[in-house]
Amino acid sequence: MREDQDSIDPRAEDTLTVREEDGAISDAFRGAVQAAIEARDVDRLKALTIPLHEADMGDLLEALDADERRRLIELLGPDFDFTALTELDETVRVQILHAISPRIAARGISALDSDDAVYILEDLDEDHKAAILEHLPAPERVALLRSLDYPEESAGRRMQTEFIAVPPFWTVGRTIDYLRETADLPDTFYEVFVVDPGYRLIGAVALDRLLRAKRPVLMTAVKKDQLHVVKASEDQEEVARMFEHYNLVSAPVVDDAGRLVGVVTIDDVVDVIQEEADEDLRALAGVGSDEELSDTVGYISRSRLPWLVVNLGTAFISASIIALFENTIEKMVALAVLMPIVASMGGNAGNQTMTVAVRALATKDLGSHNARRVVSREVLVGLINGLVLATALGAIAAFWFSSAQLGAVISSALVLNMLAAGLFGILIPLAISRLKLDPAVASGVFVTMVTDAVGFFAFLGLATWWFSLT
Amino acid sequence: MREDQDSIDPRAEDTLTVREEDGAISDAFRGAVQAAIEARDVDRLKALTIPLHEADMGDLLEALDADERRRLIELLGPDFDFTALTELDETVRVQILHAISPRIAARGISALDSDDAVYILEDLDEDHKAAILEHLPAPERVALLRSLDYPEESAGRRMQTEFIAVPPFWTVGRTIDYLRETADLPDTFYEVFVVDPGYRLIGAVALDRLLRAKRPVLMTAVKKDQLHVVKASEDQEEVARMFEHYNLVSAPVVDDAGRLVGVVTIDDVVDVIQEEADEDLRALAGVGSDEELSDTVGYISRSRLPWLVVNLGTAFISASIIALFENTIEKMVALAVLMPIVASMGGNAGNQTMTVAVRALATKDLGSHNARRVVSREVLVGLINGLVLATALGAIAAFWFSSAQLGAVISSALVLNMLAAGLFGILIPLAISRLKLDPAVASGVFVTMVTDAVGFFAFLGLATWWFSLT
Numbered sequence: 010m011r012e013d014q015d016s017i018d019p020r021a022e023d024t025l026t027v028r029e030e031d032g033a034i035s036d037a038f039r040g041a042v043q044a045a046i047e048a049r050d051v052d053r054l055k056a057l058t059i060p061l062h063e064a065d066m067g068d069l070l071e072a073l074d075a076d077e078r079r080r081l082i083e084l085l086g087p088d089f090d091f092t093a094l095t096e097l098d099e100t101v102r103v104q105i106l107h108a109i110s111p112r113i114a115a116r117g118i119s120a121l122d123s124d125d126a127v128y129i130l131e132d133l134d135e136d137h138k139a140a141i142l143e144h145l146p147a148p149e150r151v152a153l154l155r156s157l158d159y160p161e162e163s164a165g166r167r168m169q170t171e172f173i174a175v176p177p178f179w180t181v182g183r184t185i186d187y188l189r190e191t192a193d194l195p196d197t198f199y200e201v202f203v204v205d206p207g208y209r210l211i212g213a214v215a216l217d218r219l220l221r222a223k224r225p226v227l228m229t230a231v232k233k234d235q236l237h238v239v240k241a242s243e244d245q246e247e248v249a250r251m252f253e254h255y256n257l258v259s260a261p262v263v264d265d266a267g268r269l270v271g272v273v274t275i276d277d278v279v280d281v282i283q284e285e286a287d288e289d290l291r292a293l294a295g296v297g298s299d300e301e302l303s304d305t306v307g308y309i310s311r312s313r314l315p316w317l318v319v320n321l322g323t324a325f326i327s328a329s330i331i332a333l334f335e336n337t338i339e340k341m342v343a344l345a346v347l348m349p350i351v352a353s354m355g356g357n358a359g360n361q362t363m364t365v366a367v368r369a370l371a372t373k374d375l376g377s378h379n380a381r382r383v384v385s386r387e388v389l390v391g392l393i394n395g396l397v398l399a400t401a402l403g404a405i406a407a408f409w410f411s412s413a414q415l416g417a418v419i420s421s422a423l424v425l426n427m428l429a430a431g432l433f434g435i436l437i438p439l440a441i442s443r444l445k446l447d448p449a450v451a452s453g454v455f456v457t458m459v460t461d462a463v464g465f466f467a468f469l470g471l472a473t474w475w476f477s478l479t
Numbered sequence: 480m481r482e483d484q485d486s487i488d489p490r491a492e493d494t495l496t497v498r499e500e501d502g503a504i505s506d507a508f509r510g511a512v513q514a515a516i517e518a519r520d521v522d523r524l525k526a527l528t529i530p531l532h533e534a535d536m537g538d539l540l541e542a543l544d545a546d547e548r549r550r551l552i553e554l555l556g557p558d559f560d561f562t563a564l565t566e567l568d569e570t571v572r573v574q575i576l577h578a579i580s581p582r583i584a585a586r587g588i589s590a591l592d593s594d595d596a597v598y599i600l601e602d603l604d605e606d607h608k609a610a611i612l613e614h615l616p617a618p619e620r621v622a623l624l625r626s627l628d629y630p631e632e633s634a635g636r637r638m639q640t641e642f643i644a645v646p647p648f649w650t651v652g653r654t655i656d657y658l659r660e661t662a663d664l665p666d667t668f669y670e671v672f673v674v675d676p677g678y679r680l681i682g683a684v685a686l687d688r689l690l691r692a693k694r695p696v697l698m699t700a701v702k703k704d705q706l707h708v709v710k711a712s713e714d715q716e717e718v719a720r721m722f723e724h725y726n727l728v729s730a731p732v733v734d735d736a737g738r739l740v741g742v743v744t745i746d747d748v749v750d751v752i753q754e755e756a757d758e759d760l761r762a763l764a765g766v767g768s769d770e771e772l773s774d775t776v777g778y779i780s781r782s783r784l785p786w787l788v789v790n791l792g793t794a795f796i797s798a799s800i801i802a803l804f805e806n807t808i809e810k811m812v813a814l815a816v817l818m819p820i821v822a823s824m825g826g827n828a829g830n831q832t833m834t835v836a837v838r839a840l841a842t843k844d845l846g847s848h849n850a851r852r853v854v855s856r857e858v859l860v861g862l863i864n865g866l867v868l869a870t871a872l873g874a875i876a877a878f879w880f881s882s883a884q885l886g887a888v889i890s891s892a893l894v895l896n897m898l899a900a901g902l903f904g905i906l907i908p909l910a911i912s913r914l915k916l917d918p919a920v921a922s923g924v925f926v927t928m929v930t931d932a933v934g935f936f937a938f939l940g941l942a943t944w945w946f947s948l949t
Contacts, residue, residue, distance in 0.1 A: 033848040062705060064724045072848070188690045198687050199669070199728070216686035217668050220658045235532060253753065254534045256746035258669070258728055275745050276726035279752065283723065286756030287838060293760070294834035295827065302835075302844050306856050310863040313831050317868055320827045324820040325875070331816045338815050342805045345815035349801070349931070350794040352819065357765065357790045361783050364764035365772075368757060374772050378503040378542075386776055393780040398787055405795070461819070 025057075027065060034065075034072040042069065046080050054084055067096025070105070071303070079108040082117075091117035095125050098301040099132050106133060106141075115144030122196060124169040124277060127156045131166065156271075164248050165241035167281070168262040168271030171195035174202040175228055177211055182224030184214075199259040199274065203228050208268045210261055212236060238263055239273055248273055249281040250373070289371055292449035293364065295320075319454050327352070327461040334469035337476070343410045344472055347419055352464030354398060355426035359456040362387045362434025367449045370442045384435050391431025395424040418475050422468035429463040430456075495527075497535055504535075504542040512539065516550050524554055537566025540575070541773070549578040552587075561587035565595050568771040569602050576603060576611075585614030592666055594639040594747060597626045601636065626741075634718050635711035637751070638732040638741030641665035644672040645698055647681050652694030654684075669729040669744065673698050678738045680731055682706060708733055709743055718743055719751040720843070759841055762919035763834065765790075789924055797822070797931040804939035807946070813880045814942055817889055822934030824868060825896035829926040832857045832904025837919045840912045854905050861901025865894040888945050892938035899933040900926075 029035045038057075045053040058066060058081075070078050070093060082089045082105065094102050094117075106114055106129070118126045118141065130138050130153065138157075142150050152170050159165025172195060175184050184201060188194065201219060203211040212232030222231045237255050239248050239262045251257065252275060262271040288298040295316030300309060331338075331348070338345050366383075369375035375383060399420035407416025437455045438448035499505045508527075515523040528536060528551075540548050540563060552559045552575065564572050564587075576584055576599070588596045588611065600608050600623065608627075612620050622640055629635025642665060645654050654671060658664065671689060673681040682702030692701045707725050709718050709732045721727065722745060732741040758768040765786030770779060801808075801818070808815050836853075839845035845853060869890035877886025907925045908918035 029848075032843045033846050062725055064726075185690055188687075189693055194687075194691065197685070215667070216690060217658075217664075219690065220655055220686060221664065223659055253749055255532055256534075256749075258745060275728060275749075279723055279726075279745075279749065282749065282752055283756065286753065286760070290756070290760045290763070290834060290838060293764075294830050296831050296835055300835065302839055302849070302853065306859045306863065309856070310860045310867075313828070313860065314864055314867065316831070317824065317827055317864060318871075320824060321820070321868060321872060324823045327819055327823075328816050331819070335812045335816065339809065339812050342809050342815075345808050345812075345818075346798050346801045346805065348815075349797055349819055349822065349935075350791070353794045353797075353927075353931075354787060354790060357787055358783070360764050361766045361786070364760060365766055365770065368760060369772055373502045376503050378499075379772070383772065386779070389776045390780045390783065393776065394784055394787060397780075397784065398791060401788075402791060457823075461823075465819075 034068050039069065039072050043077060046077055046084065049084065051084050054081065055088055058085065059088060063090055063092040064096050066090065066093035070097060071101055075104055075108065078105050082109055087116065089117065091121055091129065092125055095128050098303045100301055100303045102129065103132055106137070111140040112144050114141045119145050119149055122169050122171055123152060123156060124167060126153055127166055131157060159241055162245045163241065164239045164243045164245060164262050164273055167245055167277045168241065168273050169195065170271045172202060172272040173198055174204045174269055177203050177205065177229045179228050180224060181219060181222045181226045181228060181231065184219065184228055202261055202269055203232055204269050210238065210263055210267065210269045213261055241270055245281045246285055249278050249285065252278045253282070289367060289449040292447065293367060293453055295453065323454055323458040326458060327465055330462055330465045331469065334473060337469060337473045341472070341476065343415060344469060347406055348465055348468050350402065351419060351422050351426055351468045352461045354423060355430045355460035355464045356457055358391060358394065358427050359430035359434040359460045362431055363438055363452050363456050366435045366438040367452060370438060370448055380439055387431040387435045388428060391427045395427030399423040414475060418471045419468060422464070422471055425467045426460060426464045430460050433459040504538050509539065509542050513547060516547055516554065519554065521554050524551065525558055528555065529558060533560055533562040534566050536560065536563035540567060541571055545574055545578065548575050552579055553583070557586065559587065561591055561599065562595055564599050568773040570771055570773045572599065573602055581610040582614050584611045589615055589619055592639045592641055593622060593626060594637060596623055597636055601627060629711055632715045633711065634709045634713045634715060634732050634743055637715055637747045638711065638743050639665065640741045642672060642742040643668055644674045644739055647673050647675065647699045649698050650694060651689060651692045651696045651698060651701065654689065654698055672731055672739055673702055674739050680708065680733055680737065680739045683731055711740055715751045716755055719748050719755060722748045723752065759837060759919040762917065763837065763923055765923065793924055793928040796928060797935055800932055800935045801939065804943060807939060807943045811942070811946065813885060814939060817876055818935055818938050820872065821889060821892050821896055821938045822931045824893060825900045825930030825934045826927050828861060828864065828897050829900035829904040829930045832901055833908055833922050833926050836905045836908040837922060840908060840918055850909055857901040857905045858898060861897040865897030869893040884945060888941045889938060892934070892941055895937045896930060896934045900930050903929040
């Protein structure tokens with residue numbers, strides 16, 4: 010019977026694939042979940058969703074509509090793992106937390122590691138946050154409030170306050186026994202910390218070292234040679250850089266008094282690295298760093314508009330430079346045809362240099378120690394590529410408008426603009442970073458402004474001078 | 480005596496800081512190392528460099544000149560840890576390996592974990608690689624050749640072939656005893672694998688689970704519920720995505736027959752994530768993904784030229800569109816002054832949309848399941864921002880050239896171009912990714928081509944039509 014049913018119903022569990030080829034949640038699976046929500050079939054829902062990894066559950070939630078999300082969470086009750094919420098776009102997460110009652114939210118959040126709980130709470134407005142925290146047991150509430158007290162994007166926000174710390178006189182054997190006998194250990198951990206009675210950090214022991222050591226050995230004898238410690242107030246990007254640099258998997262977090270208050274783990278750091286690279290990329294294109302695929306049209310329009318307005322301003326600067334040469338253009342329309350080429354080639358070359366500079370500054374590969382060398386390199390690259398491209402551009406322009414002189418003028422203008430592109434493509438990000446601002450955000454406008462201005466001015470100016478002479 | 484000397488010589492060890500504020504190797508430290516190399520003072524060199532982390536040693540090597548690098552490595556002899564070479568730019572690494580003898584290189588490489596050894600060897604040309612491999616003991620040579628046989632950027636290249644695997648009938652206690660008694664374990668490990676007699680993977684046990692379990696428990700009873708396995712031939716980006724998605728720290732690698740052949744760890748994956756984001760960023764700016772700060776001017780010029788040549792081609796397309804309207808421009812030079820504004824605004828808006836699309840495609844947030852929704856969203860955003868900016872631009876242009884009609888023409892052209900920017904800014908990357916090509920590499924050219932063409936054509940075409948009517 011059961012077998013027959015299976016082969017008839019294509020939605021039976023055993024034939025359902027959760028994901029399509031391209032990684033999206035499959036229509037069949039989403040359909041099965043929606044049907045179960047509709048039918049309020051809790052057993053079926055549990056069978057479908059409990060085996061899911063939190064990341065898959067997150068994708069499923071994103072594939073459902075707002076009302077289905079709420080009903081799914083309410084139907085699953087305590088079987089819904091709130092960790093899935095950390096996998097969602099902020100917009101969707103906030104929407105869900107608004108849809109469910111603060112009591113249900115508090116119950117779910119209290120089952121999480123503190124870093125996940127903070128991650129979920131930090132985007133909410135103050136009232137909503139307070140309403141949820143109110144339903145948490147006092148010790149948990151206090152711990153979360155303490156984490157939330159650290160500045161945004163600091164290690165204190167990203168750390169997990171659950172960790173394992175033992176006194177320095179403990180042996181490996183005693184530590185292992187303690188781990189075996191203690192029930193409420195953190196979900197995952199990669200090192201055991203050694204602390205003094207004041208909870209000041211003495212050292213850290215990696216689990217593989219712990220497992221390799223004999224039982225009577227003291228914990229202090231197997232601790233790491235080099236201890237990489239994070240301050241709770243430290244910026245998360247600094248923490249990420251340290252993890253990358255020293256290939257860390259977890260690192261202890263201490264407060265200003267040097268007391269161990271938490272641990273940052275690599276999974277959170279990976280998110281930071283990803284976010285940071287994304288921010289640079291978006292900033293270079295003038296897109297807000299918090300824009301998400303699930304944002305509304307209105308939000309996105311507003312967030313992209315400022316950059317376009319700034320560009321409108323710089324475009325007018327270029328236009329006024331062109332306006333200086335109206336008489337020349339009137340006499341020789343070919344100039345209007347060719348002038349965007351000089352500006353656009355300079356813009357592209359400037360953008361290449363600037364992108365390399367912005368990333369090198371972000372990864373600290375570029376600094377005062379090598380700035381001079383990199384600047385002269387970029388200028389030379391601009392000169393060489395300028396000469397190569399000017400030859401081609403000059404020849405084509407001369408041929409097109411049957412004027413060797415026009416070819417000579419546009420070639421010279423291009424070389425000048427490529428030099429400017431190399432020089433300002435690196436100097437502008439360097440200057441912005443010296444001012445302690447983010448070069449990714451503002452460099453683009455200035456570099457384009459320079460290459461447009463130099464491009465139009467050099468070409469039209471040279472043409473005016475040359476053709477009034479001959 | 481010693482104390483006096485210390486207080487007189489500011490370069491004495493205890494006062495030397497390795498790094499400046501900005502993270503670069505300090506001049507004082509580099510100077511001390513250079514002096515010790517010059518004086519062939521091996522003891523001093525060891526005292527200075529052996530306490531360094533491999534990442535710091537890498538930065539020190541980059542701060543020295545080519546000859547000093549070779550002499551430092553030769554003077555340190557077996558005390559030089561070749562892991563530092565994995566922290567270098569490719570150019571510097573290859574230069575060092577060419578400078579030292581293949582025998583010294585082989586001795587250094589043989590002390591490394593296999594993933595680091597492969598990482599160092601893979602960039603060398605075949606002859607040089609063979610010369611080094613020749614000096615390695617046969618078993619190591621065979622293992623490295625096997626890893627090098629996997630395609631570039633595959634999991635097989637990134638995996639470490641040292642791992643710990645135990646049979647399924649072993650208990651937790653027996654496994655821990657084995658770890659305590661075996662001398663040549665991998666340097667670091669995060670899980671122990673369970674395999675059948677044919678080395679086929681049965682499960683993985685995280686070290687924290689191992690430590691929490693009682694000694695008599697079977698290894699198969701504490702293995703992870705969900706096993707995330709990597710195929711050796713899999714692309715490293717796929718592996719990175721899996722690590723991010725499931726918050727992994729290490730994952731087993733199997734060959735086509737399902738046999739365990741290695742393990743990929745998070746430190747290698749972090750490098751891949753970083754590289755991948757960097758590649759997208761550079762590709763969008765038309766910079767080669769392998770360009771490094773230490774490359775020569777000639778190399779960089781050559782690598783950036785192709786993109787500039789392509790842009791020269793598209794710039795000529797725009798120029799020929801402008802050439803269609805030479806007569807109109809001759810009659811009304813204001814058009815030449817204003818036309819770059821329409822093109823450049825469209826280019827910026829197109830770039831915003833395209834950047835968001837390229838990243839969303841890379842992270843698989845954008846796919847066939849939501850393409851339609853995102854396309855209509857981008858078109859709407861283009862329309863809304865187009866209307867807002869067109870009002871401003873139209874008013875300024877009308878005022879500048881005292882012509883309400885010119886204002887109306889430029890406004891309409893801008894709205895059209897912003898719509899085109901939204902539409903093609905998303906459709907072009909989607910189409911390129913559907914063709915299984917990298918949208919980051921080619922989207923930029925096409926999007927700029929469209930926004931330039933539409934910008935010039937719409938503005939000059941509308942003007943021709945409008946002003947010939949009135």
